[in-house]
Amino acid sequence: MIVRYQHPYAAFRQFDREFERLVRTGFGRGAVQYSLRADVLTEGEDLVVRAAVPGVAAEDVTVELDGRRLSITAERKARETAEGDRYLVRGLSSGSFRREFTLPEGTTAEQLSAGVADGILTVRISAAVKPAPEAVRIPVTGAPVEVEAETTESE
Numbered sequence: 001m002i003v004r005y006q007h008p009y010a011a012f013r014q015f016d017r018e019f020e021r022l023v024r025t026g027f028g029r030g031a032v033q034y035s036l037r038a039d040v041l042t043e044g045e046d047l048v049v050r051a052a053v054p055g056v057a058a059e060d061v062t063v064e065l066d067g068r069r070l071s072i073t074a075e076r077k078a079r080e081t082a083e084g085d086r087y088l089v090r091g092l093s094s095g096s097f098r099r100e101f102t103l104p105e106g107t108t109a110e111q112l113s114a115g116v117a118d119g120i121l122t123v124r125i126s127a128a129v130k131p132a133p134e135a136v137r138i139p140v141t142g143a144p145v146e147v148e149a150e151t152t153e154s155e
Contacts (some may be wrong), residue, residue: 011113034074036099047102047128055092063114063123070101070112072121104128 038051053061053074062073078094081087107128114123 028100034093034095034097036074036097038072038099038101040101042129043124045127045129047103047125049121049123050124051121052097052119053097053116056097056116056119058116061114061116063112063121064144065094065103065107066111067113068103068105070103070123071098072100072123073098075147076119093151104130110120 009041028062036051036053038049040047040049041136049070050071052072053076056074060075060077062071063072064073074097076092076094076097103125107125109127111128112123113126114121122125
């Protein structure tokens with residue numbers, strides 16, 4: 001008996017591909033907006049967002065802060081082929097990519113810095129992570145309990 005393993009999310013991936021194909025067919029290739037893959041982590045007191053933007057130039061990346069919402073938008077442009085050349089396999093998608101994150105209360109634009117290197121966009125929010133307050137034990141005072149007891153003599 002042959003047992004074939006299928007990843008539990010394989011059907012969702014197929015559905016996602018088919019949906020994108022239908023949208024591209026109905027609205028054109030530029031109508032599809034992909035989501036950026038990203039990691040969010042802390043480094044000391046800084047909050048760091050790292051997003052994959054392979055093949056995207058720094059001038060094609062926009063980082064905006066609107067209140068507490070950090071928006072990252074990137075656009076990968078389609079490459080033109082020379083006359084007579086053709087694609088045999090086309091797996092690198094072009095188009096617009098977007099992702100939004102909610103930042104801690106009180107975050108300002110002066111705390112943000114962004115840069116692209118090796119296909120990774122790094123957005124650093126300095127001093128965004130506040131240390132958790134430590135528990136403090138409070139001494140409890142009170143009057144000593146006085147117990148009055150009568151002693152009886154047994155016969």
